[in-house]
Amino acid sequence: MSQLQGNFDDFGMDTITMAGPLSAKLRAIREAGFSQVMLSARDLVGHADGWHAAVAEVQASGLRVTGFQVLRDFEGLSGHLHEYKIDIAKSMLEMCAALDCRVLLVCSSTSTHASADLDAIARDLRKLAMLAVPLNIKVAFEGLSWGRTINEFTTAWDVVCRADVPNLGLGFDSFHMVASQTSLDDLDMLDPRKIFLVQLADFMWTEVRSFEERMTTARHFRVFPGEGVHSDALAELVIRLDKLGYRGDYSFEVFNDDYQQIPLEAVADRARRSAVWLGEEVLRRSVPLPNAMRLRGREQLRG
C-alpha cells in the first residue's frame, strides 16, 4: 500500500498521454495510485469490442471519470452546420452519461465558418448545457490558445457569464494560459464554483508566439507539471486557484510523442511524481487519516 500514500486524490491522468489499449492505460493509472482518469471519446469508440465494452472496462477499473473530451468547433455555427454539431454533441453526451461522468469538455471553435458574435456563441453553449441537464452533465468550456474568437480564459469566462446557466462553466487548461501569456491576476475574476475542470501541463520552451507554434507544442511536446520550464508559473497557478476556492479536479493534459513510446508504467510514474509534488509540496495537503469521511461537495465549496 505504500505506493498509495500521498495526498493527490484531486489529481488524475489523461488517457491521451499514453499509448496502448484502454485496459492497459487504466491499469497503469490505477497502479500508480491515481483514483481518477480523464477519458477521450476515442477511448470508447476505438475499442475493439465496441464502446459499451469500453464503458464496462472503465467501470470495472474503479477509477472515477474526471471528464470526457472533447467536443470541438461546436459554437457559433448556423443552419445545417449547427444541426450537425448538435447531433455530434448528443452522441458525446450519451457516451459521457454512460460513463457516469459529470463533465463534458468543449473547446473553443477554430472554424472560420463560425460566428465571432459572443452572444451567438453564448446562446449555443446555453443550448448545449440544456441538452446536458437531463443527463446530469456539466459543460466545461475551454478557450484554446489558437481558438478563432475565444483564445484566452478571460474571453471564455465572458461567454460563460453571458450564457448564465448553472451547468455551464469553465474548463481551464494551464497550457493555454501560459502560451497566451494571460496574466495570473485575471484569475481573480473567476467564480471558483464555475470552474468545472482544471487541466495542467508544462512544456519545454520558454515562449510559443504563433498559433501554429502553440498547436504543435500543445499536441506533441507537453510534459507533466514540474518537468518543464514553467514549473513556477504552474505552482503559482495551482496555489491561486486553491486560494480562490477551487476544490475540483486537476487532470494532467499531457500530449507528448515521447511518452507514447515508453512503457505505460514509466509514464504513470512520472505523472505520480508530478501529482505528489503538487499535492504535498505546492498545496501542502496532509495525508488524510484512514477512514476519514469527506463532507458533501457543496459545503466544501462554501468554505
Next chain:
Amino acid sequence: MNTSANREHLSDASNPLGLEGIEFIEYATTKPQALGQVLEMMGFRPVARHRSREVLLYRQGGMNVVINAHVSHHPRALQPTERPVITAIALRVRDAAAAYRHALDRGAWAVPTHVEVMELNIPAIHGVGASRIYFVDRHHEFSIYDVDFTRIPTVDANPPAIHGLHWFGVVQYIGNDRLEDWTEFYAQLFGFAALPDEQRFGILHKGRVLKSPCGTFFLQLIEPEPGIVEIEGEESLQRVAFGTPDVTAAVAALRARGMSFVESASMHTSERGALTQTQLGAVMFELVRQAS
C-alpha cells in the same frame, strides 16, 4: 378562454410555448388493473382503451390519467415494471408543433415516436429520468382520445370530480446539487419561474416550487436529504398533487372509497393538505387546498 391574444396567436415572452395546463399524466406498469383500482379509489373512472396498445384512459373532472402497460418491441424502449412509475406529463399548448420546435431550439432532446396507422403523432421530448413531456394542442375543438382511444361502452365519459379535484402539480425528485440545473431547464425550455421560499402550499414544503407560465400548475423539485456520504439521488417524477377547495371533505370522500392517508405526528391531514399512503409500493397522491 377566447381572449384576443389567443385569437391572434400573439407571442408571449413569458409563456413561449403557449402552455395551458396539463392534458394528461401517464403511468407505466405491468399491472394496469391494480393501478386502475388505486385510481378509482381516488375518484377516477376508466373511460376508454387505446385502439392498438394495452393502454387505458382514466378520467375525473378535467383530469386525464393514462395507464400504459404496452410492452414495446423497439430496442432501447423503456419497459413497464410491476411498480407503477410516472412516465410522462402531457402539456396543453397553443400549437404543439411550434412548442416542440421551440423546446428543441432551446436544447430539448426529441423522442422518436412510433405511430401506428390512424394514430396521432404526439410530439415528445425527454424529461427527467426516463420520462417524457408531450405537447398536445387538440384539446379545444376535439380530443386526442377521440382518435387513439375507443370509449368503454356504458360508462360516463366525463365522470365529475370529487370535491373539485384538479391538477395542482407534479413532484420531481432530483439528485444532489441539481436544484439550479432543473430550475434553469424548466425556465429555459418552458418559461417556469421559481416561487419565493416563503410561498408554499399543502403540507409538504420541501425543495423549490416552480410555477407554470400559464399559472395553472406547479412543479416541485426535491433534493435528497443532506447526508455525510455522497449518494447520487435517483431522479424521477415522484407523485402528482391534486388541488381541491376543501381538503377535509375530499379526504373524507376518498377514505369512504377506500383510500388511506398518512396520519402521523409530523405529517397529517389538515385544512391545508394531505398525503395518501403509498400504494403498490410506489404510488402516492398529495392533496392541496386550492380553489378550482
